[in-house]
Amino acid sequence: MSVPTEHLLALAAILFAIGVAGFFTRRNLIVVLMSIELMLNAANLTLVAGSRLHSSTGAVQVDGPILVIFIIAVAAVEAAVGLALVIALYRQKQTVSLDAFARLED
């Protein structure tokens, strides 16, 4: 694949922007969490693009893929905790709309 690096980076930027848009505009907590996953994936794509660029000039650099693996682990943790919180909140209010959780002291 001889796609220039900036096209990979541009794709990552677009995906990140879509994730940000979902994070700020949606009210469904689960969709908000999915937007966060989208942003993490955009970060992974950026790391892959950088790793590919630097590996092709000489020895293979594995720092990028390792960081991607750690990010995936952290994303799994974040999803697990986030969804556990969603379930706990759902038990309280019978909804996952962010409007219901505007006041934390409730």
Next chain:
Amino acid sequence: MVNLLFYAAALVAVLTAAGVVLARNPVVSVVSLLSCFGSLAVIYLLAGFQFLAAIQILVYGGAIMVLFLFVVMLLNLGGLSPEAEDRDDPLFHDRRRSAGGLAVAVALGSASLIGILRGARHLTEPTNGFVLPAEGYDALPALAEAMFTRYSLPFEAASVLLLATTVGVMVLAKRQRSAPPAGEERP
């Protein structure tokens, strides 16, 4: 030909990502995100990262998305209540909040796109094109060696993080069970 495949996968990734944000039914969002992760795995594969592509499918497609789908099914979320769903529509309702979020996203996206495209000429692309190593850019022996030598501390930290998460999620679930059932004491 391979480049064409990349641009096709990129198009699918962008469209499905937009589907995640725009779909009003959470199940559609989950399936959309799954396709987005799939096309990202294709991109990793094309770029020469076989192991990351496999991990992307296994962990993201297999574990994380199943978790999301499980919660959506558990809470029986065909959608929010009609009035909440109206407010949730990202484009047509609650214009002030939507406009703010969309403005932030568009500003961020266009700023980074401009930066990337303007800075692209400073990148030193390999002159003979990208020559893919036989084992790809993430050969497992090299990856494992780095993971257990230079990155052993983050590796252990990740294992502690996973343990802490397991315990934390258990505590979250347990505390809710011992609390009075929801809706009984609430006015």
